[in-house]
Amino acid sequence: MSKKILGLDIRYDSVSAVLVKNNIRENFIEAHEYVPITDQKDLESIISYSLDIITKKMDVTGSVCIASFPSDRISYRNIQVPFKNRKKIRQILPFELETTLPFKVENLVIDFDTLTSGDRNDLIVAAVEKAGIQLYLNKLKSFNIDPKIITVGGSATALCLASLADTPDNFLFVDTGNEKSAVFIVKSGQLYYIRSFRINSVNSSKIESFCKNIKRAISAFEEIFHLDFQPDLIITTGNGIGTSGFEKEMENILGISVRQADLFADTSVQIKNHPKNSWKPEKMDNAFALSLVELKRLNSLNFINDSFSLKKYWEENKKGLFITGCLASLVLATSFSNVIVNTYLMEKKLSGVEQKITDLFKTTFPDVKNIVDPLHQMRVGIEKANKSSLSQGETHRDIRAIDILNEISRLIPEEIDVEVTKFVFGAENVILTGNTDTFNSVNIIKSKLEQVEFFKQVVISSADVDKSENRVRFNLQIKL
Known part of the structure; x- marks a missing residue:
């Protein structure tokens, strides 16, 4: 055939x-x-x-x-x-x-x-x-x-x-x-x-x-x-x-x-x-x-x-298929008493699982005293935490953080003394925080980053002198 x-x-x-x-x-x-x-x-x-x-x-x-x-x-x-x-x-x-x-x-x-x-x-x-x-x-x-x-x-x-x-x-x-x-x-x-x-x-x-x-x-x-x-x-x-x-x-x-x-x-x-x-x-x-x-x-x-x-x-499920076959044979050979036993064991197991869920909820959210439905309450708590995370937003799928870091490293001249202290990759923008030697260096960094083809706009949101270290601190906001 x-x-x-x-x-x-x-x-x-x-x-x-x-x-x-x-x-x-x-x-x-x-x-x-x-x-x-x-x-x-x-x-x-x-x-x-x-x-x-x-x-x-x-x-x-x-x-x-x-x-x-x-x-x-x-x-x-x-x-x-x-x-x-x-x-x-x-x-x-x-x-x-x-x-x-x-x-x-x-x-x-x-x-x-x-x-x-x-x-x-x-x-x-x-x-x-x-x-x-x-x-x-x-x-x-x-x-x-x-x-x-x-x-x-x-x-x-x-x-x-x-x-x-x-x-x-x-x-x-x-x-x-x-x-x-x-x-x-x-x-x-x-x-x-x-x-x-x-x-x-x-x-x-x-x-x-x-x-x-x-x-x-x-x-x-x-x-x-x-x-x-x-x-x-x-x-x-x-x-x-x-x-x-x-x-x-x-x-x-x-x-x-x-x-x-x-x-x-x-x-x-x-x-x-x-x-x-x-x-x-x-x-x-x-x-x-x-x-x-x-x-x-x-x-x-x-x-x-x-x-x-x-x-x-077969490699992934051979053990499970074998056990299932054995259980099927046992079910055909057993009487109604086995159904009662299985029901009892299942209820006991379910009770244990519910207790584990409650214990896990108490450990994760110790401030919550009124526990009604721990599974639902935990889901609500996790959703609230996720909403506050910067990674929750939809980003440009074809722009990766590694691509942005590569462009920043490639375009900033080696002779500029710059230290990047914070990099935040958001849904529609990137925030770049750091320090350098002069205000002119900040302007050079801005002009170089404007050459990146997937950056729409580069704005110096702040730049001031750190007198204790004699450095210029800056904050750049980059729109994607």
């Missing part, structure tokens, strides 16, 4: 699709399409525009779809946990991530992969907003496409290179775009680390900015895992960064061998027909890799909660 697999790679500067037909004897590419994106800016219009073209040129009816989500819309974390059971890990992940992410965990779709590293139980975790995934799914379903997997853009190619290609144990895969790129660090044949970043818009410094971000990714990876990491190779794909031969410049700057990916040549996957003339690896490899994830049953991050593979589902 044959089946069709649709690899669909969606990003802000292009959309590519590869339709692979698979049967017992052979695999062959039935169709492929590449759609460059120029005028469309938001993800919804990009999907509508590109799929309108793709679905007219290829028949995707009945195909198994493996799709990607733009890597820069996803948050990544590396954490350690004290156990290896996937079901337990999934239960504690929201609590582990709650303090490290700028979003409410209940508004996120989270998936993870475990890393084999001796005695350590390391995870690579990816989280994306539910609203974004739901919008994405709705647009795909409007074209009768119901994806089995939605994964991180570019990660499928990294997995294929690590699992199916003759590559070193330690290498970097870099997915390049016109404005945004992502780096994937593979150690000992496993995908350990993902980082997405913007590329400097000034052409003369694009390659320098690109390589600096790769160096930062390696440094962050070394700090997280407490090791010295030297990749043997950098493999690239994608639209590049707008300059020809940039791989050679990367080699010169980073001192690491660089080559472009070509999954047809790099992997051992047998494809009967090779569309040589119309196939460009840098444009089609990401979509081809997505189809290989299904074809070769590779374990991939998946943001569709209810569509994990049978193997993954």
